[in-house]
Amino acid sequence: MYKRTGKNGRMSCGYVLAAVLFASSLTGCGVYEPINVNAAQETAVTESSGAQEAQETEAAAETTVMAPEETAPETVALEAETTAQETTAQETTAQEADDFTAQSAAIQSFVPRDETVYVQTDNVNVRTSPEVVNGTDAGSGNLAFLARRGDSFHRTAYSDSFSKVERDGKEYYISSQYLSVNAPAEEQAAAQKENGNSASGSDRASAYENGQEIGLNPDWKYADFAEIKSGKAVLYKASSGRKGKIIAVNAGHGTQGGTSVKTWCHPDKTPKVTGGTTGAGATKAVAVSSGMTFNDGTQEKKVTLRMAQILKEKLLAAGYDVLMLRDGEDVQLDNVARTVIANNAADCHIALHWDGDGLSTIKGCFYMSVPDKLKSMEPVASHWQEHERLGDALIAGLKAQGLKIWGSNPLDMDLTQTSYSTVPSVDVELGNQCSKHDDATLSQEADGLVAGVNSFFGL
Numbered sequence: 001m002y003k004r005t006g007k008n009g010r011m012s013c014g015y016v017l018a019a020v021l022f023a024s025s026l027t028g029c030g031v032y033e034p035i036n037v038n039a040a041q042e043t044a045v046t047e048s049s050g051a052q053e054a055q056e057t058e059a060a061a062e063t064t065v066m067a068p069e070e071t072a073p074e075t076v077a078l079e080a081e082t083t084a085q086e087t088t089a090q091e092t093t094a095q096e097a098d099d100f101t102a103q104s105a106a107i108q109s110f111v112p113r114d115e116t117v118y119v120q121t122d123n124v125n126v127r128t129s130p131e132v133v134n135g136t137d138a139g140s141g142n143l144a145f146l147a148r149r150g151d152s153f154h155r156t157a158y159s160d161s162f163s164k165v166e167r168d169g170k171e172y173y174i175s176s177q178y179l180s181v182n183a184p185a186e187e188q189a190a191a192q193k194e195n196g197n198s199a200s201g202s203d204r205a206s207a208y209e210n211g212q213e214i215g216l217n218p219d220w221k222y223a224d225f226a227e228i229k230s231g232k233a234v235l236y237k238a239s240s241g242r243k244g245k246i247i248a249v250n251a252g253h254g255t256q257g258g259t260s261v262k263t264w265c266h267p268d269k270t271p272k273v274t275g276g277t278t279g280a281g282a283t284k285a286v287a288v289s290s291g292m293t294f295n296d297g298t299q300e301k302k303v304t305l306r307m308a309q310i311l312k313e314k315l316l317a318a319g320y321d322v323l324m325l326r327d328g329e330d331v332q333l334d335n336v337a338r339t340v341i342a343n344n345a346a347d348c349h350i351a352l353h354w355d356g357d358g359l360s361t362i363k364g365c366f367y368m369s370v371p372d373k374l375k376s377m378e379p380v381a382s383h384w385q386e387h388e389r390l391g392d393a394l395i396a397g398l399k400a401q402g403l404k405i406w407g408s409n410p411l412d413m414d415l416t417q418t419s420y421s422t423v424p425s426v427d428v429e430l431g432n433q434c435s436k437h438d439d440a441t442l443s444q445e446a447d448g449l450v451a452g453v454n455s456f457f458g459l
Contacts, residue, residue: 110157110164111376117163117179119151120385130162130173144172150184160376181382182424204345205246205321210237214323216337220344222420223337227261228287231332233341234324236312241319243459248346249315250338250417251308251326252353252427253301258288263336266377266419273373274414285416287334292356294433303437304352305329307430310439311352311446318450319459335416342423348390348456349425350449351417355432363432365398365445366409367391370418379422386424390456394428397452401444404431424456 124147131142147153153165153174162173208214213232216223223229235246262284265272271281278285291300305326312322323346325331325338333341342349355363369391370384391410399405411429418425430445431437 110159111381113155113158113163115155115181115382117153117155117165117181117382118183119147119149119153119174120178120180120184122149124148124174124178127162127173130159130164147174152183153179155179158376158381160372177385180385182386205235205237205244208235211235214341214345216333216341217344220340221422222267222340222343225264225267225420226334226337226340227263228255228258228332228334229337231255231337233331233333233338233345234327235345236316236322236324238316238319238321242321243319243457245348245457245459246321246323246346247315247453248323248325248342248349248423249308249311250342250349250351251301251304251324252351253289253291253304254326254330255288255332255334256330258334259286259290261287261334263287263334263416265414265416266374267379268377270377272414273371274412276413276415280414287336292354292433294354294435294437298437300354300356301329303354303442306437306439307352307442307445310442311350311449314443314446314450315453318454320453336420339417339420339425342425343421346423348423348453349417349421350390350394350453351425351427353427353429354435354437355429357432359432359434362404362434364404364406364409365395365431366406366411366429367395368413368415368418368427368429369410371412371414374414374419377419380419383422383424384418387418387421387426390424390452391426391428393456394426394449394452397450397455398430398445398448400451401448403445403448 126144126147127142128144129142153167153172155163155165156171157164158176160176163176163179165172165174165179212235214235215232216226216229218224233248265278265283265285269283271283272278272285274280276285277289291304293299294303305328308324308326312324315322323342325333325342339349355366357363369388370380374380375384388410395405395409406429413427415427417427428449435441
């Protein structure tokens with residue numbers, strides 16, 4: 001006897017019954033005859049076997065009828081839930097992969113560099129890869145070691161997120177925000193003392209006499225971007241307690257004919273990214289603007305010069321040498337020329353201004369910070385952190401003197417000054433057209449600025 005099964009492996013009732021009837025008909029017709037077996041015994045066995053097969057067949061038929069092809073509702077729900085979870089997991093994995101790919105591509109959009117950089121704080125992660133997933137780093141798996149403040153590396157490439165650096169023949173990655181081409185103040189001073197670096201302020205000052213004029217050297221980097229460049233800055237040396245630092249003090253405005261000449265906004269000749277005296281999108285800016293007028297009718301350029309003179313005396317008394325970029329009513333040096341002279345003859349550059357915002361109330365002090373869109377352009381990329389560290393130090397000094405600080409300090413501004421600066425450089429706004437500008441007020445502000453300089457250099 002044979003049997004046929006359905007699609008689920010269960011015996012088909014119709015085929016079983018047909019097989020039984022066919023076997024019985026064969027026996028009744030004499031076709032089926034046992035060989036060499038006792039007929040009575042064989043009959044008994046056949047009857048017993050037939051009865052048992054009939055019971056099994058009936059049971060099978062009963063089972064087939066009573067157990068239809070169904071799946072329990074709970075099983076269906078569980079399978080559906082499992083499938084949904086698997087699908088969600090696959091989608092999540094795909095999304096994470098997309099996030100990782102996009103962010104890794106952004107991180108690895110490196111700009112080639114060939115320069116020495118210094119770590120600006122302690123316990124900075126040095127990694128073997130720049131991997132980032134969902135806005136966080138890849139964890140300790142790619143952490144090589146921790147760098148300390150003042151540690152130096154050779155930077156071979158830069159991106160907004162990470163810098164690719166080398167040390168002892170090995171390649172690493174460090175978050176760009178913790179690196180600068182300038183060594184931290186105390187490490188820089190120690191290295192200069194040990195190596196006799198001619199770039200130190202004391203050595204630069206030794207090349208000049210007290211009160212000597214310093215003009216724009218056409219061989220200096222970015223000098224060819226200046227248009228008004230016949231004027232001279234003046235170096236003043238401290239008479240005692242000299243600290244070996246030269247502070248470039250820039251009395252804003254004060255260049256006759258400055259508004260009729262334009263200079264490139266950036267060394268790479270790209271457009272401005274913020275407004276100001278010259279609007280965003282322009283590639284050239286007014287060489288030197290005329291400045292605003294205080295509510296009492298005083299011109300800003302007169303107040304900035306007076307402020308510079310008071311600050312000069314206080315810095316000299318504190319042991320700093322001072323490079324006056326404008327030492328009189330007029331100087332024929334545009335903003336690029338002033339900046340390039342400061343780059344080559346000073347340790348930092350402080351431009352003095354008041355804001356012509358048109359408000360009817362006193363605004364308070366603030367400084368101009370570097371817009372994010374400029375932080376990948378050289379020389380800004382290598383120096384913006386030091387610019388802002390200087391700005392923060394100056395504002396902290398002013399605040400300690402009890403002076404009002406603008407609530408939104410600092411203000412991002414695309415300036416010619418910081419676009420060309422290779423030393424710590426900042427435009428500090430000491431108020432607005434409503435501000436007091438008598439000598440007593442200016443003296444208080446000068447004390448705050450000196451305190452900020454001390455803090456910045458750690459002196």
